[in-house]
Amino acid sequence: MREQGQSMLNGSGVHRPSWEKIWLPKVLAKNTIGIFLLILLCIGAFFSTRVLDSSVISLSINSLKKSTFSAITSHNQPGNKQVEIPLNCSLGDATLTCPANYYPSRYSARNPDPPSAATQPTCPDYFRWIHEDLSPWKETGITEAMVNMANRTANFRLVILNGTAFVETYEKAFQTRDTFTLWGILQLLRRYPGQVPDLDLMFDCVDWPVINKDSHSGPNATAPPPLFRYCANDTTLDIVFPDWSFWGWPEINIKPWEALSKDLKEGNERSRWVDREPYAYWKGNPQVAEKRMDLLKCNVSDQQDWNARIYAQDWGREQQQGYKKSDLASQCIHRYKIYIEGSAWSVSEKYILACDSVTLLVTPKYYDFFTRGLTPLQHYWPIREDNKCRAIKHAVDWGNSKIEKAQAIGKAASNFVQDELKMDFVYDYMFHLLREYAKLLKYKPSVPPKAIELCSESMACPAQGQEKKFMMDSTVRGPSSETPCGMPPPYDPATLHSIIDRKRNSIKQVETWERHYWDQRNL
Structure with a gap:
């Protein structure tokens, strides 16, 4: 449009037809009114040129803005909760550049006044x-x-x-x-x-x-x-x-968290906790860490059943087969699920916690942004790293004999994931940090x-x-x-010390129960 407008403005900018060349001199010769008509024609030619120039330039400069505001106003109607501005991928070969003035640099929320402490929801x-x-x-x-x-x-x-x-x-x-x-x-x-x-x-x-x-x-x-x-x-x-997997992990077909958390919730609701397999489940890549290789020893065998069902994941083969056996939403079929770190922390923890299953958390050495909000015996059952198999067997036997308490731990974890780890809070954590x-x-x-x-x-x-x-x-x-x-205030030293002590004491309590359990079995 801009090129067309510029070509139209080249040269004189006004093209008079041949009849005008014949008629105009006769009028001037016969009547002084011709002078007035000539002035009008000149003025018209001048303004037509300027108006055309202005309209072409204005259209060229504002076309992108106009499309933006169309997108905004079309969705900003009464009753709609959110303005939507789609990505602008219509720049042809210029897709590696950022469109100017397309997205608002500032935006006033529904309530432009800062919320009061009484009305503003508090972060987790x-x-x-x-x-x-x-x-x-x-x-x-x-x-x-x-x-x-x-x-x-x-x-x-x-x-x-x-x-x-x-x-x-x-x-x-x-x-x-x-x-x-x-x-x-x-x-x-x-x-x-x-x-x-x-x-x-x-x-x-x-x-x-x-x-x-x-x-x-x-x-x-x-x-x-x-x-x-x-x-x-x-x-x-x-x-x-927050780690990258909240927006997706394409290499192993892990969906963005907003969609995946909904899938996990639906998968979780397919079976009641009491109807699930009464064992501890783990599936993953054991090659990344010695502690995971050691976990393989806890699998069921002809000689021993540690109440664990362990599966090694071959991601290369899984990719070739279209990820048919790695759907996370279909893995909420055991009463217990094991979390164990890889070479360091693992993104799998949030997927394991989401299942209503009791998370058996092998003593971690690392934390991410949300796991410090978890409490042993409230959100998970702690498992000693130095004696995993015996600890897993005890945890499963404990839960199967105390069904209501075990269910409460699993439910608290999945509620935490769905309520306190939703994408709204992930973004808010990033914002406040x-x-x-x-x-x-x-x-x-x-x-x-x-x-x-x-x-x-x-x-x-x-x-x-x-x-x-x-x-x-x-x-x-x-x-x-x-x-x-x-944003909540920082911990005062006494409160922080109390939280650390409470977690340590809960872990010690489980270790005491475990020792008593094995002492009774060895009598």
Whole structure:
């Protein structure tokens, strides 16, 4: 349209027909009215040129905006809960660029006034660990030099300025971990446009935390470099962040969490707990860790039944067969399910907890962003790592003899997953973590020279296959009409100490029961 308009405006811009050349001189010769007509023609020619020029330019500049506002107004009718703005993948060969002015840079929620403490829903209690994770920088703040130090192992650097994401990639992560982590952050920006503050951070997509606490303690210690990743442990200071699988794991056909959690709920309701197989179930890849290889010894055999049913998962074969035997929603058929870490923490924990089955949790060494909100004997049954088989047999026998108590543990876990780990809270956790982190920055972030602008269109539009499908399925449709949940305050030292003691005492209680159980059997 723009090229056509420009060609129309080349040259004189006005093309008079031949009859005008004959008729006009005669009029001028006969009547002075011709002078007036000539003036009108000139004025008309001038304004027609300017109007055409203006209309073409205006149409060209505003065509994208017009389509955006059409999308907004068509969904922003009375009774609709949320404005929807679809991805704009109509840029032809320019799909690797971000459309300008397409998505609102700011959006007012349904209630523009900040909610009061009485009306704003409070975030789940595990959000309070955000304060603990950021406490190493509470006194010093975070300088640009500290952030730069974290690039030794980081896969990428993320800068957010005025709601726009810029990414500098240092090293491609395993599979699509970095891709779907960044995709999740972009969806956060779509969910809360203009509300995520300017920030600058380093992200490591490898499992093992690397910022050792001992290296940054003592009177002469330096402040640790802030590094984001999916898990940490009691000896490290890495900042935990929701993992990539919440937006999908295409390599093993794991759906985005919003859809998968619904599938798990439906699968969970297909059979009552009392009608399920009265054994402990585990299925996964044992090759990634010695502790998992050791778990294989707990499988049923001709000589011994430890009340466990263990299955090794061959993901290569499963991929070839179309993932027919790895549907998570069809695996809620046992009363008990085992969670055991791999090389570090495992994304499988949320899938196991969702089944109403009693989760038998083998002593973990790592935690992710939500697992510190779980309590032994309330959400799971603790299993000693150094004597797994005997511990599993005791746990299953205990549960089968105390059905109501066992069912209560399984139900509490699945309720936790469905109610406190829904995607609304995953996004709110990201929002509050990034907001609290940004408050600590003692410098104004800027775009790194090698960084590129990233947006949902530049990632999803050129994507292919399952990767594209999962991106489209997990796209945030538009700005949220609700504000984020209310961030709870940090733990006071006494409360935190009490929580740790309560968990430790519950684990000791189970160990005491287990010793008594085996003492009775050995009499």
